[in-house]
Amino acid sequence: MTGNLPQDVQQHSSSIVQPAAGKLPKPASQLVDSHSVSRRLQSELMSLMTCGDPGISAFPEGDNIFSWIGTIKGSNATVYEGLSYKLTLKFPTDYPFKPPVVKFDTLCFHPNVDQFGNICLDILQDKWSSAYDVRTILLSIQSLLGEPNNDSPLNSYAAALWADQEEFKKVMRKQYRDAAGLTR
Amino acid sequence: MIERTAVRQDEAESRSEKSGADCVHEESRMKHGEEGASSQVHAGPNPAGGEEASAAGSSDQGGSFDCNICLELAQDPVVTLCGHLFCWPCLYRWLQMHSICQECPVCKASVEEEKVIPLYGRGKVNCVDPRTKAVPGLNIPQRPSGQRPETARQAEQHYHNSGFNFMAGPAGPAATARFGNITLSAGFGLFPSLFGFQLHGFPDTGGLGGGPGIHLGTAGGLAGSHIHPTPPTSPDQQQEALLSRLLLLLGVFVIVCLLLF
């Protein structure tokens, strides 16, 4: 043991105690300056553009870096193969400490997606981690399409139909076409 | 409810398990996919070109020293026990926001503020106190300081002070005996039938350099002995050397007896 070590430890522990007294999470806007948030989003955009993952893409909507439009293509060997879905991603000002709000913009017939496009996915709620990014979000939604969790459905009709893949595909494709015809 | 999360690192994880009971547990599957996928990130060509080098440079070069939260070169870097690198302010904010269940953002291992290891590079160490940085509303404490294990030399002294030691090494058992200033060490290697004795006598007065060295090697019953006496320079040393040799021979005899019977 060196002589000054206990001193260091004491200093350290006292500095830890101080913030721990007010350990309640503080209001979001106070925590992170928007400049560092937009820097992180810029950096994510850059890596998304350079890595070129097949089947996913995302880009800021207009000038607002806090609002993105994402696209997911259905994976091969799933009923969603060949279909393309648009999503919106809204980033809070304390991103990445809080997850973005992600919704399907294209109507998506899926056990874990409701009629408004809300997605039930743990990593977008309580299992969020600031190490996740747009890319990992889109990749996991892409894999969710082919592997739904039918035990806690938002769309119980889709969940019940999932067992019959042929029928599911027919209903899902019809809805997809109808929605596309409706919007275009 | 299907539990997809197969990899569990700590019990804190299971505590928080119930809260997300309504949703798809994508978490761990994504983690695994990420490992494979992240290698592709840097494989592709970089159409951004040189102008972006300063902004994206860190991620293009592998980003080994990028913070896992802000994705930039870590400022006031700290490393968790699970080995993940963060800026101290970034990690501190994350832990503050998840004070109920403090875990590593990357691998979900539990993280204790006190056990975070600061990294002191050669550059501007403690140049800027993190607390002085303008983060309105949040007082980020100073990085936890490093812990210093006992220096190696101090630890060794315990060994030198005791007269007789048995040490078991990873390659095989090794016995070391110390009589005064004479060391007897017998090492048994990977082959039990092959063992050798090494005997060194160090005279007190002559320092470490001038002592006579005697090496007796026996291999599988065929004994070959090598004796390398270094001519001593003074009568004192000669006496020392003679005494050493006598003690050595005695020691060898004892060891051989112990081995044979």
Ligand SMILES: [Zn+2]
């Ligand atoms: Zn950081």
Ligand SMILES: [Zn+2]
């Ligand atoms: Zn970790």
